[in-house]
Amino acid sequence: MSSASQRVQLCQTPAARARTPPQVPARRALERDPEAVKEWLELRYPKLRAKAKRAGGILLCQDETGFRSECSHGRSWSPRGQTPVGEVTGQRFGVNIN
Numbered sequence: 455m456s457s458a459s460q461r462v463q464l465c466q467t468p469a470a471r472a473r474t475p476p477q478v479p480a481r482r483a484l485e486r487d488p489e490a491v492k493e494w495l496e497l498r499y500p501k502l503r504a505k506a507k508r509a510g511g512i513l514l515c516q517d518e519t520g521f522r523s524e525c526s527h528g529r530s531w532s533p534r535g536q537t538p539v540g541e542v543t544g545q546r547f548g549v550n551i552n
Contacts, residue, residue, distance in 0.1 A: 522548045 506513040523546050532538040 516551075518551070520548060520550045522546065 503513050
């Protein structure tokens with residue numbers, strides 16, 4: 455191994471040496487109840503799906519939600535002292551679904 459590659463290895467973080475890319479963590483609600491989710495998936499959902507199938511329909515789930523076309527960058531890299539800039543459109547819109 456050359457001295458240049460040794461210097462690069464010494465400067466890398468343990469995550470970079472392990473070839474682990476930076477990641478944005480998944481979001482989960484603090485109020486999430488794993489037992490309730492399991493019950494829904496194993497007991498309630500199959501019954502609802504079967505009922506819809508017998509009626510010749512499909513099962514659709516709806517919740518109040520909203521969408522915005524705003525850009526949300528996760529993580530980026532740049533040299534120290536140079537803030538990364540992501541070019542995004544200034545044209546935004548939103549829609550609420552009830």
